[in-house]
Amino acid sequence: MAKGVWIVAEQRDGAFRKISxxxxxxxxxxxxxxxEEVCAVLCGSGIEGIAGQLGKYxxxxxxxxxxxxxxxxxxxxxxVAVAKAVKENDPAILLLxxxxxxxxxxxxxxxxxxxxxxxxxxxxxxxxxxLLAIRPMYAGKxxxxxxxSTFPQMASLRPNVFPAVENAKAGVVVKFDPALDAGQLKTKxxxxxxxxxxxxxxxxxxxxxxxxxxxxxxxxxxxxxxxAAVLGATVGxxxxxxxxxxxxxxxxxxxxxxxxxxNLYIACGVSGAIQHLAGMSSSKIIVAxxxxxEAPIFTKADYGIVDDLFKIVPEFTKECxxxxx
Amino acid sequence: xxxxxxxxxxxxxxxxxxxxxxxxxxxxGGIKWVMNPYDEFGVEEALRLKEKNGGEVTIVxxxxxxxxxxxxxxxxxxADKGIHICDPTFDGADAYATASALxxxxxxxxxxxxxxxxxxxxxxxxxxxxxxxxxxxxxxVTVITKLEFAGGAIKAIRPIEGAQLLIxxxxxxxxxxxxxxxxxxxxSLPGIMKAKxxxxxxxDAAALGVTVTANAKVAKFIPPPARAAGKIICGDDPAMKAAxxxxxxxxxxxxx
Ligand SMILES: Cc1cc2nc3c(=O)[nH]c(=O)nc-3n(C[C@H](O)[C@H](O)[C@H](O)COP(=O)(O)OP(=O)(O)OC[C@H]3O[C@@H](n4cnc5c(N)ncnc54)[C@H](O)[C@@H]3O)c2cc1C
Ligand SMILES: Nc1ncnc2c1ncn2[C@@H]1O[C@H](COP(=O)(O)O)[C@@H](O)[C@H]1O
Numbered sequence: 001m002a003k004g005v006w007i008v009a010e011q012r013d014g015a016f017r018k019i020s021x022x023x024x025x026x027x028x029x030x031x032x033x034x035x036e037e038v039c040a041v042l043c044g045s046g047i048e049g050i051a052g053q054l055g056k057y058x059x060x061x062x063x064x065x066x067x068x069x070x071x072x073x074x075x076x077x078x079x080v081a082v083a084k085a086v087k088e089n090d091p092a093i094l095l096l097x098x099x100x101x102x103x104x105x106x107x108x109x110x111x112x113x114x115x116x117x118x119x120x121x122x123x124x125x126x127x128x129x130x131l132l133a134i135r136p137m138y139a140g141k142x143x144x145x146x147x148x149s150t151f152p153q154m155a156s157l158r159p160n161v162f163p164a165v166e167n168a169k170a171g172v173v174v175k176f177d178p179a180l181d182a183g184q185l186k187t188k189x190x191x192x193x194x195x196x197x198x199x200x201x202x203x204x205x206x207x208x209x210x211x212x213x214x215x216x217x218x219x220x221x222x223x224x225x226x227x228a229a230v231l232g233a234t235v236g237x238x239x240x241x242x243x244x245x246x247x248x249x250x251x252x253x254x255x256x257x258x259x260x261x262x263n264l265y266i267a268c269g270v271s272g273a274i275q276h277l278a279g280m281s282s283s284k285i286i287v288a289x290x291x292x293x294e295a296p297i298f299t300k301a302d303y304g305i306v307d308d309l310f311k312i313v314p315e316f317t318k319e320c321x322x323x324x325x
Numbered sequence: 326x327x328x329x330x331x332x333x334x335x336x337x338x339x340x341x342x343x344x345x346x347x348x349x350x351x352x353x354g355g356i357k358w359v360m361n362p363y364d365e366f367g368v369e370e371a372l373r374l375k376e377k378n379g380g381e382v383t384i385v386x387x388x389x390x391x392x393x394x395x396x397x398x399x400x401x402x403x404a405d406k407g408i409h410i411c412d413p414t415f416d417g418a419d420a421y422a423t424a425s426a427l428x429x430x431x432x433x434x435x436x437x438x439x440x441x442x443x444x445x446x447x448x449x450x451x452x453x454x455x456x457x458x459x460x461x462x463x464x465x466v467t468v469i470t471k472l473e474f475a476g477g478a479i480k481a482i483r484p485i486e487g488a489q490l491l492i493x494x495x496x497x498x499x500x501x502x503x504x505x506x507x508x509x510x511x512x513s514l515p516g517i518m519k520a521k522x523x524x525x526x527x528x529d530a531a532a533l534g535v536t537v538t539a540n541a542k543v544a545k546f547i548p549p550p551a552r553a554a555g556k557i558i559c560g561d562d563p564a565m566k567a568a569x570x571x572x573x574x575x576x577x578x579x580x581x
Contacts, residue, residue: 017486072490075455075465100485104467107420107452111459116419116541119450136549137449141342142351143550144543154541186464186498190480191491201486207580231581249470249505250484255338255446256362256504264580275338281549285578287570293557301555303573305566315567323575 002151005031006091008082009042009054009062010101012073016050018204019097021057021164023157026124027095028058028167033126036092038169039063041085043078045071048173055171057164062171063089065178069185072192073101076185079108081178086113086152088176093131094152095124099159099203106156117154118146120259122161122282131155139255139278159203160261161282195250199234202253207233207264210253210280213240214269214290214309221247223310224268227317230324236260238270254279268309272297289313326380327435330371330404331427331457332364334388334395335447348545350417360395363442365509366502370472371440372403373507378474381405383434387415387426393525400520401512407525408434414530414537420452422537427453428460429533436461438479439499443468451501458499466492470505 007023009016020040027038039061040054051062065081082105086094094109096102098120110117118133122143125132131153133146146155195201202208209228211221221235228235237247239254253260255278265283270276272288272295280286281300288301289309298304305312336342337357345352360368371382382404386392389411396407410426418426431439439461441454458465471482481500483490512520530537556573560566574581 074492075467079459100468100483103451104455104465107455107467108459108465110421110452110540111424111456114421114540116421116539117450117452118541119444119452135449137543137546138336138340138342138351138447139338139449140549142344143547145545145547146541147544148541149538150540187466187492187494189490190493193489193491195487195489204486252504264574264578278338281552285574285580286555287574288555298555298557300552302552302578303570304555304557305570306557307563307566311563312567312570315564316570319568319571320581323571323581 002090002092004037004039004089004091005034005093006086006095006152007038007040008094008096008102008105009040010097010099011042011044011047011050014047014050016053017097017099018164019099019102019159020054022159022162023095023097024054024057024059025165025167026157026162028165030093030124030126034129037061039089039091041082043070043081043178048175051173052171055169056166058167058169059171060169062173064173064175066175067178067180069180070178072189074185074187074189075104075108076187077180078105079112080180080184083109083112084179085176091152094154096154096156097159098156102156106154110154113152115150115152115154116148117156119156120158121155122158124155124157136282139275140281158259158261158282202234202236202251202258202260205234205260205262207231208236208260208262209233209266209268210236210238210270211241211268212238212270215241215246218246223313223317227313227320230317230320238276267297268313270297271295272300326374326378327437328371328374328380328382329385329431329436330364330368330382330399330440331385331453332368332395332399333361333386333445334358334392335361335445338362338446344546344548348547350546358391358394360398361442361445363444363502366504366506367440367442368399368402368404369507369509370502374438374474383408385427385430386410387423396525397520398512400523401516402510403516406523409525409527410533411527412529417539417542418537419539419541420450420456421540424453424456424460425535426530426533427457429535430528431461437496441499441501443501443503454499454501461499463497463499464494465499466494467501468503469500470503472500472506
């Protein structure tokens with residue numbers, strides 16, 4: 001009988017990604033309802049030392065696969081390692097992050113473990129002893145409640161949505177041999193080109209300042225960069241701004257860009273087309289600054305200012321600087 | 326080179342989505358159906374590979390009768406032939422079932438490289454490509470924005486949080502397309518005329534030897550949670566409005 005709530009913890013260069021703690025906190029909550037254990041799988045190279053940190057967030061046991069072949073992440077190696085641990089231990093629930101790595105890995109595991117997965121969930125609970133996963137579909141125009149008929153019941157959780165609650169447990173580290181065979185490892189990471197801006201990625205940012213066609217051109221973003229510097233925010237963009245070449249593709253928020261859920265999303269000169277809303281409507285607080293009172297962004301905004309953004313944003317930056325001084 | 330592109334027919338991004346009163350699905354009346362935008366990037370890249378290296382592009386779709394239009398669109402863009410897996414038992418199929426059907430069809434044809442979209446914008450699940458790759462026993466590189474082919478292997482760019490990876494992968498393999506990969510072409514009028522004569526093989530579940538199960542199933546569709554009406558900060562003076570916004574974000578919303 002499948003038992004226990006498992007997570008796949010994520011680390012890069014020997015440091016946990018924030019999503020790992022969000023997963024642990026959520027798994028703990030589910031496991032407490034079921035009266036079961038929380039276990040984590042952690043894969044990488046030279047990572048045994050950090051494994052115990054997961055205990056702080058409610059993990060009872062950490063299964064660690066430590067091998068040079070597991071760093072940097074490749075689907076081939078990680079899917080084999082995680083599938084082995086899961087098959088040997090038969091958990092009831094397996095949670096991953098809906099991060100780039102978690103999405104890649106979780107989907108491959110669906111095939112390897114012959115089971116089902118709910119992607120990019122914004123809520124998970126236990127109903128009748130089983131996992132009930134709630135997720136946006138059709139770009140957030142509706143939600144689906146997903147149930148499972150196989151084990152493990154898999155869900156990937158949207159970053160920044162679930163709290164990383166501290167709840168100290170043993171975090172006992174158990175090493176396992178991932179049994180990787182070189183013939184299985186087909187893909188190679190030749191190069192990692194790091195973004196050196198020092199800014200959080202949009203999908204992990206707590207605050208996002210986003211600009212659209214209303215920014216008038218690439219120079220317009222200077223005032224958003226200034227505001228972002230004050231708030232510790234990351235700058236995003238609408239597709240119109242990206243397609244015009246004002247901002248890189250990696251800045252695009254929306255249905256064909258990134259799905260974000262910061263605590264605060266400030267949309268400047270963005271009309272709020274349905275495809276843009278698809279990417280940011282799970283933000284906790286939404287602010288719109290737009291000179292058109294009829295712009296659809298105002299239907300989603302918690303706070304709005306109808307005015308010229310070139311007048312408002314610099315003043316707003318000054319105010320924030322004062323408040324945060 | 327034998328190239329396969331998987332395409333799904335989905336509601337247009339502008340479509341209003343209404344949940345049926347009993348929560349069993351969405352109302353399909355009035356929806357305009359299009360090729361999943363990410364699959365357009367896949368088809369385009371497939372055509373570019375063929376134009377450079379020679380070969381054939383086969384389009385595969387699982388979907389109801391109307392999905393034939395999407396295959397014709399891809400054929401009109403320049404693909405060579407299609408496989409339409411059409412069976413009512415696939416309604417509401419999950420990624421596992423869809424990928425089983427695609428795998429059964431693709432196993433029967435030569436395939437050096439397979440394209441999928443990084444996700445379908447209806448179920449937004451982003452799973453089918455990877456599950457299909459697993460069923461075919463080939464490696465995957467997902468969510469790519471650049472692709473090069475040389476010497477029997479591909480090199481692809483995959484953006485991740487705060488970095489871009491350059492990944493090398495031998496053929497046969499499966500990739501999933503992200504925006505940025507290319508600008509998809511439009512079908513030309515002669516293309517549309519030619520597409521009508523290109524072969525499309527229609528198959529049902531029995532012909533492929535697959536049975537449909539749903540390991541993960543949407544038991545209930547629900548409308549999105551309503552957002553409470555927001556506050557519009559009024560006034561004539563931009564500085565005062567900006568100050569009020571900052572105050573509200575700090576004291577009321579507590580986000581700065
Ligand atoms: C398949 C598909 C996928 C798409 N995916 C995405 C996506 O992922 N992300 C996305 O964003 N879009 C996407 N779009 C595009 C989307 O439909 C819109 O075209 C786009 O979001 C518009 O960008 P915008 O709001 O910047 O521009 P506009 O709609 O032109 O809006 C500009 C806004 O700026 C305001 N403005 C102008 N000047 C000022 C000023 N001085 N002060 C204050 N306000 C000002 C205007 O009132 C207006 O509301 C997609 C479209 C399709 C068809
Ligand atoms: N029914 C289908 N027929 C053909 N290809 C599909 C189907 N469903 C999904 N795919 C492919 O898999 C990708 C990801 O879909 P999904 O996992 O549903 O988000 C799509 O972009 C398509 O390339």
